[in-house]
Amino acid sequence: MTAVLQASPVQREFAYSRRDFERVKKLLFSQAGINLADSKDAMVYSRLARRLRVLNISSFKAYLTFVAQNEEEMEHFINALTTNLTAFFREPHHFDALSTYLKANPNVKRIWCAASSTGEEPYSIAMTVASVFGSFSPKISILATDIDSKVLHIAREGVYSQSSIAQLSLQHRQQFFYKGKGKYRGKVKIANELRQMVRFEPLNLMSPSWCVEGPVDIIFCRNVMIYFDRQTQQKILSRMVTLMAPNGMYVAGHSENFTMYPNLVTPMGKTIYRPVT
Incomplete structure (x- = not known):
């Protein structure tokens, strides 16, 4: 008999075994x-339990x-288990490097x-x-993708809490955001001109x-590869590099290091790489 996972002495609402967790992982x-x-067994239970309630499934x-x-x-299964942690200008040195x-x-x-x-x-x-070129319509295509369809909906809407932009400069807040009124009080919305610069698409x-x-000049793929094993990392990085322009820039996350793939990329800054052609 398979033992039931218990994160606490409290009886769980749904039957959940080690075998179930291994099936989720696989x-x-x-x-x-x-x-x-x-x-992550407790995290899996808490996130998927919501789907069981919606579907009225008991185990x-x-x-x-x-x-x-x-x-x-x-799609709901993947959405529930995908972690999305982000912020405007997170790891600001990357945006300084982008500007340069x-x-x-x-x-x-x-x-x-x-x-x-x-x-x-x-x-x-x-x-x-927009800041570098002094224009909302430079001849640059910005494609934004994610595996999670729910976060893409939020991204397309472009509505955020006012506190999420508190760390931005006054110039950025005034130039790129509308202040919410009425039912949107306490919220801000991305300016229409800026929203039109980005195309959001689902991608696994x-x-x-x-x-x-391609060719893609710049790839931001931050704090994603840490969720993959080394073989999968190498496979995805190789596919990305083949899409890149020879003098392109690949921006990784603060926890990611690709120096073990010298045949694919070479460092050009703090967690920033250039494709090896």
């Missing part, structure tokens, strides 16, 4: 390439059988933000582009085909 890896640590075993047979529910790169390479045509989450990162990229990095046209 399914998430096969669908999204994400490796869940063994310590994780039954739910996982349902997921395997239902493509629409698979754009000034040195004014003919940049394509930028890809490969993990857009709720939009703060691609909009920060767009703000940097494990998919055999990507909706990305």
Whole structure:
């Protein structure tokens, strides 16, 4: 008999076993390439339990059988287990580097933000582009993608809490955001001109085909590769590099290091790389 996982002495609402957790890990890896640590069993329960309530399913075993047979529910499954932590101009040195790169390479045509989450990162990229070129309509395509369809909806709407932009300069707040009124009091919205600079599309990095046209001059793929094993990291990084312009710039997250792939990229700054051609 399989032991039931218990995060606390309190009886759980739904039957949830170690075997169920292992099935979740295997399914998430096969669908999204994400490796869940063994310590994430309680997180898995709390996030997927919401789906069991919605669907009126009494056990994780039954739910996982349902997921395997239902493509629409698979999307909810992936959305529930995808962590989205972001902020405007998070890791600000990357945007300083982006500004410097754009000034040195004014003919940049394509930028890809490969993990857009709720939009703060691609909009920060767009703000940097607009500031460098003094225009909301430079001849640069900004593509923002994410595996999570729910966060893409939030990103397209471009509505955020006022506190989320408190750290931005007064100039940025006035130039790139509308202040909410009435039912939107306490909220801000991305200026229409800035929203039009970014195209949001769903994309699973494990998919055999990507909706990305090359050559791509700049790729932001931050704090995503840490969820993949080394073999998957190398596979995805290799695919990205083949899409990049020879003098392109790849921006990784603060916890990511790709010096073990010298045949693919070479360092050009703090967690910033250039493709090896």
